[in-house]
Amino acid sequence: MQNQTKNGEAPWTILKLLRWTTSYFKSHDIDNPRASAELLLAHALKLERIDLYVRYDQPLSGGELSRFKALIKRRGKREPIAYITGEKEFWSMPLKVSPAVLIPRPETECLVEAALAVLPDDSDGDRKKRVLELGTGSGAIILSLASERPGHRYFASDRSLSALAVARENAVRHGAEAIRFFCGDWFEALKGGGPPFDLILSNPPYIEAAEIPRLQPEIHRYEPVAALDGGTDGLDALRHIICHAPACLADGGTLILEIGYDQGDAVQSIARGCGAYYQVAVRKDYSGHDRVVLLRRGQAPDG
Structure with a gap:
């Protein structure tokens, strides 16, 4: 040419x-x-x-x-188009992306749908819920929830300052400046206490470390490894979040996580071992694969 x-x-x-x-x-x-x-x-x-x-x-x-x-x-x-153009659509919202954040995937909308199902509409008169996203990246998930249920209180964390800068820019772009972003590694920044959250959600890294070099070049060459690497068995981050979330969840509060297509049984076993959840349910994506797990903290209600 x-x-x-x-x-x-x-x-x-x-x-x-x-x-x-x-x-x-x-x-x-x-x-x-x-x-x-x-x-x-x-x-x-x-x-x-x-x-x-x-x-x-x-x-x-x-x-x-x-x-x-x-x-x-x-x-x-093999550089991803989203990084070349600097933008990716998620939940019908154009979002800025950079190599500091994972590119939002369509399957992650299943996580948003699961969260919306347990997050009440503002019109029901219930008190405002406190919602926390861990590892927010571009802010795609928390922004999607805030756009659909604007009456609640939203918080989002990431251990990467560069990622938080992208998320904040997206929040301003979509008029969601009320979201409170903070830097921290999972629950580290919350050890000082504070009111519990009604809903905690995350799309954590869940790919086995040995599998990452075998992924498409667009992924393993360009996307942040920290957002992909789930350790030897792919469950390190999931295990950590499941076992530490109860300390930050209100009684009856919900933890929702995106998981790998073959991790449903393992995640349910981890949840049972923690002994802090009375309800654990795995939901499939539109391809029929395990994609989202919902865990309800506390004791099963009577009756």
Whole structure:
């Protein structure tokens, strides 16, 4: 692909570029080559994807072509599109992302759905609930809850200051400045006490350490390892959260965690061993895999 066409050659139009880039991505085993080409070209031209087809015969200037070529090279090295464009949609909200945070996945919306099912609407007259997200990353989960149930009190932590900066920026972008963000490693910052939480949730690292190098290059080369590595058995973070959450949960409060597709039985065993929960339920995602576990703190109510 040359910036300037030779005499007699047709210019690089939007449609011609999309076709060439799709073919190039296919030859480099890039997933969803056409969609990838559209997203990157729209980003380079500062257009919406639909505009590419409205302006399909528009030729690119030399500067536009150079910018697009740079994006193609990055994607060809398997850098995720979300990091290239700096944005990812989650729960119908555009969110800023950077290599400091895990890219939000569609399956994590199952965690949001499970949380909304136990978090009352503001209209029911109940007291405001205290909700805590551990390891917030981009803030995708806590922002989704705050957008759906704005009347509650929201808190979110992360041990990475860089991640918290991204989450705070997303909160401002979506008018959720009331969320209180703080830095801490799981429950470390809460050891001083304080009112208990009614709901604690997290998408913690749950991949076995030995499996990480075998993941797609987009993941193991670019996403933060600390947000992926669950230790030797993948359960280190899950084990820690399950066993320490009761000290911060109100009686009858709920802990909701995203888990790996094959971790349901192990997580239930960990929960039973803690002896602090009277209800443990595993829910599946839309592909039929274990995805979310809900744990209710305290003793089973009478009757």
